[in-house]
Amino acid sequence: MDINTVNSLPYEDFVDVFGNVVEKCPLITAAVWSRRPFGNLADLEAAISEFIDALPESGKEGILRCHxxxxxxxxxxxxxxxxxxxxxxxxxxxxxxxxxxxxxxxxxxxxxxxxxxxxxxxxxxxxxxxxxxxxxxxxxxxxxxxxxxxxxxVKKICNLRLKGLVRADPPNKL
Ligand SMILES: NC(=O)N[C@H]1NC(=O)NC1=O
Structure with missing residues (x-):
């Protein structure tokens, strides 16, 4: 899947595809959908990372406890x-x-x-x-x-899971 396809996904499909890039935390995926359009995979990853970083310590512990x-x-x-x-x-x-x-x-x-x-x-x-x-x-x-x-x-795991789902480079259509 390329980034244009990612950006065109309705939130239901977006959560279906990316809901487990952070283990058992589809809430994070559902939240970052609002940050579309993403310029590339790194943008999507940064949105997830920023969401996690903004959580209180109890929220970060909650993410760990989902593993x-x-x-x-x-x-x-x-x-x-x-x-x-x-x-x-x-x-x-x-x-x-x-x-x-x-x-x-x-x-x-x-x-x-x-x-x-x-x-x-x-x-x-x-x-x-x-x-x-x-x-x-x-x-x-x-x-x-x-x-x-x-x-x-968690962020390293997320990075590798995302790379498995999204093509890093724009497809060469010519
Ligand atoms: N506990 C723990 O680290 N679990 C995770 N690590 C990983 O690479 N996949 C997992 O589910």
Whole structure:
């Protein structure tokens, strides 16, 4: 889909197509529809980013809480969104051995107990070894730093999901 097509979408279709670029947060997509027309993909991404940045800290934590655990209950139960399932599988999180699975579960729980929101990382930019290492390291951070870091990761996930949906360059019609 090119940016002209994106700009021509009624809001129902826009939310259908882009509703999960921020995991389980179609409200963000529905809100930025009002910012059309977008000059390019970066404009659409910037509108999403600005919306997120304008939220109070509780809203940012809410976005993080919409994310499923990595290698967690939803992955085991087959209830992940398509995007999340593909991202987690790409990082090898659907094929952990028993020791890795129990380590991730233990660290995910410790992280959530400490911060009140889940550990979020862009799985497509990391492999399972790096994810495990980041999970144990980031458990030690302060809450404000982790909120900021988690939102940065949400934006990386969003960037890659958007790139999968919108052609970056205008189509060459000649
Ligand atoms: N918890 C968490 O990071 N989940 C997300 N990360 C990612 O790349 N896709 C997700 O669903």
């Amino acid at each position: 499923p655990d990595l290698a967690g209950r939803d992955l085991r139960g087959g209830t992940l969104t398509r995007e999340s399932r593909e991202e987690q599988a790409g990082a090898g999180l659907d094929a952990l051995d028993a020791a890795e699975a129990s380590r991730v579960a233990q660290l995910n729980d410790a992280y959530k107990r400490r911060f009140g929101f889940p550990f979020v990382i862009c799985a497509r930019m990391n492999d399972k070894g790096r994810i495990l290492q980041q999970l144990s390291q980031r458990c030690l951070n302060e809450a404000a730093a982790e909120r900021t870091r988690g939102i940065e990761e």
